[in-house]
Every structure is written in structure tokens, then in C-alpha cells.
Amino acid sequence: MSATDLLRLSAAELGEKVRAKETTSVEAAGAYLDRIAEVEGDVHAYLHLDRETALAQARAVDERIAAGEDPGPLAGVPVAHKDVFTTEDMPTTAASKILADWRPPYDATVTARLRRAGTVILGKTNMDEFAMGSSTENSAFGATRNPWDLDRIPGGSSGGSSAAVAAFEAPLATGTDTGGSIRQPAAVCGLVGAKPTYGGSSRYGLIAFASSLDTPGPIARNVLDAALLHEAFSGHDPRDSTSVDAPVPPVVEAARRADVAGLRVGVVRELGGEGYQAGVQQRFQESVELLESLGAKVVEVSCPSFDAALAAYYLIAPSECSSNLARFDAMRYGLRVGDDGSRSAEEVMSLTRAEGFGPEVKRRIILGTYALSSGYYDAYYGSAQQVRTLIKRDFDAAFENVDVLVSPTTPTTAFPIGERTGDPMSMYLADLCTIPSNLAGNAALSVPCGLAPEDGLPVGLQIMAPALADDRTYRVGAAVEAALAERRGGPLLSENAYAV
Ligand code: GLN
Numbered sequence: 001m002s003a004t005d006l007l008r009l010s011a012a013e014l015g016e017k018v019r020a021k022e023t024t025s026v027e028a029a030g031a032y033l034d035r036i037a038e039v040e041g042d043v044h045a046y047l048h049l050d051r052e053t054a055l056a057q058a059r060a061v062d063e064r065i066a067a068g069e070d071p072g073p074l075a076g077v078p079v080a081h082k083d084v085f086t087t088e089d090m091p092t093t094a095a096s097k098i099l100a101d102w103r104p105p106y107d108a109t110v111t112a113r114l115r116r117a118g119t120v121i122l123g124k125t126n127m128d129e130f131a132m133g134s135s136t137e138n139s140a141f142g143a144t145r146n147p148w149d150l151d152r153i154p155g156g157s158s159g160g161s162s163a164a165v166a167a168f169e170a171p172l173a174t175g176t177d178t179g180g181s182i183r184q185p186a187a188v189c190g191l192v193g194a195k196p197t198y199g200g201s202s203r204y205g206l207i208a209f210a211s212s213l214d215t216p217g218p219i220a221r222n223v224l225d226a227a228l229l230h231e232a233f234s235g236h237d238p239r240d241s242t243s244v245d246a247p248v249p250p251v252v253e254a255a256r257r258a259d260v261a262g263l264r265v266g267v268v269r270e271l272g273g274e275g276y277q278a279g280v281q282q283r284f285q286e287s288v289e290l291l292e293s294l295g296a297k298v299v300e301v302s303c304p305s306f307d308a309a310l311a312a313y314y315l316i317a318p319s320e321c322s323s324n325l326a327r328f329d330a331m332r333y334g335l336r337v338g339d340d341g342s343r344s345a346e347e348v349m350s351l352t353r354a355e356g357f358g359p360e361v362k363r364r365i366i367l368g369t370y371a372l373s374s375g376y377y378d379a380y381y382g383s384a385q386q387v388r389t390l391i392k393r394d395f396d397a398a399f400e401n402v403d404v405l406v407s408p409t410t411p412t413t414a415f416p417i418g419e420r421t422g423d424p425m426s427m428y429l430a431d432l433c434t435i436p437s438n439l440a441g442n443a444a445l446s447v448p449c450g451l452a453p454e455d456g457l458p459v460g461l462q463i464m465a466p467a468l469a470d471d472r473t474y475r476v477g478a479a480v481e482a483a484l485a486e487r488r489g490g491p492l493l494s495e496n497a498y499a500v
Contacts, residue, residue, distance in 0.1 A: 004500050006031040011221075012225055014076070014077050015075060019070070021065075026058045039168075042150060043150075043167045045169055046164065047123075047141055048124040072117050074229065075119070077172060078122045079122065079171075080161055080173040081121045085176075085207075087107060087124065096358070109205055114232065126142075126160030127156065127157045130321070131176055132360050135430075136154055138157075145417070146414045147163055147167040147189065152414040153415060155186070155414065157181040165189070166191055166496060168499065171220070174218065179431045182194065182215075183462060184409060184431060186446045192222060193445070194446075195437060195443065196216070197469075200244055201235075202243055203243075210324070211242075212316070227254070246468060253471070257478070258481075258482050260296040264297050265291055267288055267298060267405075269300055269301065272407065277454070279453050280408050280411065284461060287461045288406065291479075301401070303394035305391045309432075311387070313431075319371050322365045322367075323372075325361070334356070338351040387439075399465075407433045408460065408462065409446040411433065413452050444473060447461050447481055
């Protein structure tokens, strides 16, 4: 097979060909590594690449297959891995100067399961520092560009992962979603991204941002590929105390089933209207009509507390981050500044944190410390937790009457690089629609639903389902994907300039 043909295959197809010995893991990894060498100068999706480490993994997978082992449907398939998961054989930085060159002594559970599934980790992808951001501009190592338009952001915080997949620098990528960091980058790059049920995928070895929200999940070019990756790394992990001890929902079966006949779909009234880009609204509306034409029963649903979700999130996430990031104290990991024998440990900590953290991370630590301080705790953190309960109740009430909820994934398409960096509030608005599912912990997925007519950029449809009903999001996503591909006469992604 030619290298271009290999790159064009879906992850599912590539895995099949490796198992059928029509190609090898080494060949597939080689094709992707060459592709990376060709376009990485434009896109900058990766923070760490090491051809030899990747090829060594690929050779090992080929040997397992030659020895008659069956590692599963993704064996031999390359993956781009967000640089927030620890990896024994590669640095892990969370895109922060404070962890530059840090080499973890162990693999995250997600990493270990990627290896168990026989995937080949090509490299580590760029992100907003400690996953705080919506554009990947908060990386300490330079921004990533959106393959649809190099002057625009690829979303964030998993923007290196989304850009890598959209530019065909990997067929699959991992991400983490604390407030939208998988679904939003997937949406603005024309990809599928899923936030599993909280606790459905392990946080062990994931560098913590906000522990009650952080959720690893897949980014892929189509729904089935996302489901295969979801299944490969999810499931109970005794090393994560909030891991759910339940079987992984049947997401692969659901992606193959792809039918919505009789399904009850709720359109969330609060997630739309004023402030949403016209083309986003239009494509969203068309998707709702499409679902109806496929046999779904559509109703409007009101979730009034969603209006307070953003405010609650920006108290809870910074509060948790201020506590989690206390571990970067210059004593245990990474950077140490000013340790010349003349300074106290406290002074070294302070100098290190001043130099090692970027402005957004510092803003969050200060916000969180304030919200948790005595005298303000009840007014800020306490009220935010109450709002969180109300949001969960809105979801529970809605799911009594509908099977899934839908909304646009983001209020706008990808915005220009630099447009929102000076205005944190406008940056925070990118996650208006995704945050409720993080606060409530339920499953949600974004699937491409067309290009906005005014700018020709991808729009995402968000599908939300109850906790542990992740399979429903895949079922609906796959149905929309299939119907749209039929209408367009091909996949949306092929229209991007970096498609092969
Ligand atoms: N953009 C949101 C934030 O900055 C969400 C980030 C995420 O999901 N990791 O917090």
C-alpha cells in the first residue's frame, strides 16, 4: 500500500489490515512519521517526537502479531498522546515550563492500556498549560495551528491532539476534558471527540487540573474510531479512587448500530440563541431536523441552571487547581530556580513558581486560593457546589423524558489566533455548552455537523447522555455522521487543506 493510502484509512480499517497482515505496524508508523515531518512545521501539533521510540513500539507490536497474539482491533494503529499523561519512555510536560524535560518514572493507566491494545504512541501533543484554556495558546512551548486555517486556533486544551488528527499526523489521539477540552477542539477541527462518563476512564498518571472534573477521552476522524479508542483505554482502574467499577458501556456496538429510530431527543433551550454564531445555529438546527427525519422524537427541554454553569465552573476548577498545583514546589519535580545555597526553601519555591507557571495558571491559582479562603469559602466555593447540584438535577429531570440532549458544541467556530488571549472571559465562553456535562459527570460527545456558511469552518453537534449511557452518544453520533456523509457524498474532513 502507498503511504497516502495508509494515511487515508480509518483506524478501524488500518487495524484490520494489520491483523490480516496486509500491512504492518512499522509501515503504518513510518507513513505517519513521514507525514509529521512534512507538515509539523506548519501545524505544531506535537511537543515531543522520537522516531526511534515510535518505531521500536511498532516493531514490538508486529512481533506480537507474528507470534499469534491478538492484541485487538487497534493493534498497530498509531496514536498521538496528549502531553498530560505520563509516559515512561517519553517526557511529560503538561506544556508547562515547570515540567520541561521531566521524565516520569511510570506510565499513566491510559498510556499502559494504549500499549496493551497494541497502539503505537507516535509522540506527545501540545496543549494549554496544565489543560487550562480553550485555544492551546497557553502552551509554554508555542501555539498549535488549526489545519482548516493556520491563522486560527485548533481549540484547547487538547488542541495538539485535534490538530494532529485533522492534519493526518495521526489517525487517533487522546485528550482530557475538564470543561470541554476534548469536545471543543474536536468541534473546531471537524472531528469526533468524546468525554466519557466521569470515572469511566482512569485519572491515574494524568497530571491533575481539577480532579472532580478531569476525564480522559478519545479524538478521532469518525465515530467508530473514537469508540474503539474509548473502549481500549476505559474501564475500572483500582489505582483511581473515583474510577467507576462498572463495565465499559457498549460504545463500539453502538457506533456500528447508528440508528435513532424512536429515540427521544431533547434540544436544550438554554444552549443557543443570542451570542451564538449564525452558521453554528443553522447547522445545529439542520442536525435536529436530520435526527427527526431519521425517526427520532425531538422535544425542547429547559435546563435553567445551565445559565450558571460557567460561573460555577470558574470557581470549582480554579479551587481544585490551586490545591493540585501546590505539588509543583521545586522540591519534587522539574524546574528549580535560585537554589544557590543562599536562599531558603520557601524562596526557591516562590522563584520557581513565578518563573515556571504561565499567566493563566497563575490567574487560576490566585482565583482558587481566594475562593477557598476562610470567610469566602461559603460565598464562592460553597455556592458553586450548590449550583453544581442544581445542574445535576436539571439533567436528571431532563433524562426522565428524553434519552439524549443535544446542543451546539461551541457558540462559534474556530477563532483567530490572538483574538481572545487578552480577554480571559471571552476565552472562557468557548466552553459554555460543554461545561454542564463536566459538572454533572455525564457522558457527552461532539460530532461534526457541517461547515458554517459564513467562514467555511467546522461546526460540532454535542450529544449528551446520562452517566454510564455513553453508548447512546455514539449511536446518535454515528447516525448523524452516516446521514451527513451520504448527503455530502463524502466525509467533511476531506475538505480541509491538510487532508490527504
Ligand atoms: N477551557 C476550559 C478551561 O480553561 C476547559 C479546559 C479543559 O477542559 N481542560 O478550564
